[in-house]
Amino acid sequence: MHEDINKDVCTFIMLLFKCMKISIVTLLTTVSFAALCMGAGSIFSYKPVPVSFTSPKGWPAPVYNFNGNPLTKEGIALGKKLFYDPLLSSDNTVSCATCHEPSAAFATYDHPLSHGVNNLTTRNAPSLFNVAWQKEFMYDGRAKSLETQALLPIHSSDEMDTNIPVLLKQLNASPSYKKMFTAAFGASKITVDQITRALSQFQLTLVSANSKYDKVMRGETSFILPEKLGYEIFEKKCVSCHTPPLFTNYSYENTAITRDPILKDNGRERFTGKGADSLKFKVPSLRNVALTFPYGHDGRFYSVLDVLTHYRASGLIPLTNFEIGQLTAFLNTLTDSSTLTNPAFLPARVLINNKIPNHAHQ
Numbered sequence: 563m564h565e566d567i568n569k570d571v572c573t574f575i576m577l578l579f580k581c582m583k584i585s586i587v588t589l590l591t592t593v594s595f596a597a598l599c600m601g602a603g604s605i606f607s608y609k610p611v612p613v614s615f616t617s618p619k620g621w622p623a624p625v626y627n628f629n630g631n632p633l634t635k636e637g638i639a640l641g642k643k644l645f646y647d648p649l650l651s652s653d654n655t656v657s658c659a660t661c662h663e664p665s666a667a668f669a670t671y672d673h674p675l676s677h678g679v680n681n682l683t684t685r686n687a688p689s690l691f692n693v694a695w696q697k698e699f700m701y702d703g704r705a706k707s708l709e710t711q712a713l714l715p716i717h718s719s720d721e722m723d724t725n726i727p728v729l730l731k732q733l734n735a736s737p738s739y740k741k742m743f744t745a746a747f748g749a750s751k752i753t754v755d756q757i758t759r760a761l762s763q764f765q766l767t768l769v770s771a772n773s774k775y776d777k778v779m780r781g782e783t784s785f786i787l788p789e790k791l792g793y794e795i796f797e798k799k800c801v802s803c804h805t806p807p808l809f810t811n812y813s814y815e816n817t818a819i820t821r822d823p824i825l826k827d828n829g830r831e832r833f834t835g836k837g838a839d840s841l842k843f844k845v846p847s848l849r850n851v852a853l854t855f856p857y858g859h860d861g862r863f864y865s866v867l868d869v870l871t872h873y874r875a876s877g878l879i880p881l882t883n884f885e886i887g888q889l890t891a892f893l894n895t896l897t898d899s900s901t902l903t904n905p906a907f908l909p910a911r912v913l914i915n916n917k918i919p920n921h922a923h924q
């Protein structure tokens with residue numbers, strides 16, 4: 563009898579041990595799994611939504627390497643926030659959009675030279691539309707990628723004049739930025755590389771391909787007579803440099819301009835050191851040209867009329883007054899109003915519930 567009881571107790575104790583062993587193993591596994599999850603929390607929550615880049619029909623393939631910096635909803639949103647944030651400048655007054663104004667097709671309008679934190683720059687900021695098709699940046703082509711370009715204004719003393727380690731500290735200390743960077747890139751520490759990649763992602767979405775010109779090309783509407791005559795003159799006298807559909811061939815050309823005695827800007831020569839590149843500047847796109855005055859690398863031409871009068875007076879391109887009038891009518895068809903008012907491109911402060919309020923149109 564005693565023996566039986568002993569046996570039962572023994573079995574019970576053994577069972578208890580077995581159970582405990584299982585629960586200890588389970589407990590250990592759960593604890594270590596939880597620790598793993600907590601440690602790598604950012605990786606588990608890092609699921610950015612991919613965005614595909616669609617090239618307008620009939621356009622060449624974009625040259626930007628999207629595999630190296632795939633577009634995501636989170637990356638674009640972060641790039642947009644950075645683009646409009648004056649935190650990127652040393653005294654927190656200048657954002658990318660201060661010089662690349664959305665209402666002027668992301669160019670500087672109204673005054674010839676863009677100005678930053680300390681002083682005037684020496685050039686007029688170009689439009690940022692359709693950068694996905696651009697291989698080199700700046701009027702002299704000195705920036706070889708969109709990412710290296712972005713660093714130039716951030717630390718240039720006459721633009722944003724920012725100390726990058728200080729900027730990184732500020733961003734790393736901001737809970738909202740930390741959240742957005744983690745959502746876009748997964749890593750727990752914000753880096754310069756992530757800043758430039760996010761800025762690129764936003765800029766790459768700026769595609770302008772819905773002007774009256776595009777609608778005519780798609781057979782949706784037609785030119786009125788002066789526009790049609792202007793288009794024919796444009797095809798003869800301008801397309802060699804301002805080649806459609808991007809309205810630039812991305813080459814560097816000397817358009818018979820004189821060197822400004824104060825700015826002493828020799829254009830591409832400043833970068834290549836070659837005398838043959840003296841006064842050559844990147845051919846700008848003419849998309850949205852009606853909005854981006856003043857014109858030329860240093861904003862020396864106040865109107866399209868001034869540019870065309872210069873082409874004629876310098877002997878570069880013979881033009882009659884009649885041709886200048888028709889060309890101007892054609893160039894106005896390159897304004898892409900629907901894209902310019904796309905809420906996705908505009909700063910949060912002009913939007914209510916992600917829409918432009920009615921009074922903005924008045």
Ligand code: HEC
Nearest residue numbers: 657658661676677678683685686687688699700701715721
């Ligand atoms: C102080 C005015 C100013 C600010 C601020 C500024 N830019 Fe610019 N940007 C310019 C000027 C001027 C140029 C032309 C410079 C040149 O050709 O040397 C330019 C050129 C560019 C280009 C090259 C475009 C082309 O067609 O080659 C890109 C891209 C660009 N800026 C993006 C940015 C981004 C992104 C920011 C914010 C991080 C920024 N810019 C801030 C004035 C500014």
Ligand code: HEC
Nearest residue numbers: 799800803815817843844845846857858859866869879889
């Ligand atoms: C040989 C190449 C070439 C030809 C041909 C040419 N352009 Fe240009 N165009 C340029 C270059 C380069 C610039 C920029 C000059 C500068 O930055 O100072 C420019 C600038 C302009 C601008 C100012 C745009 C801006 O955003 O600053 C307008 C407008 C313009 N061209 C219109 C025309 C028209 C219209 C024709 C035809 C009658 C034409 N161009 C023919 C090379 C050319």
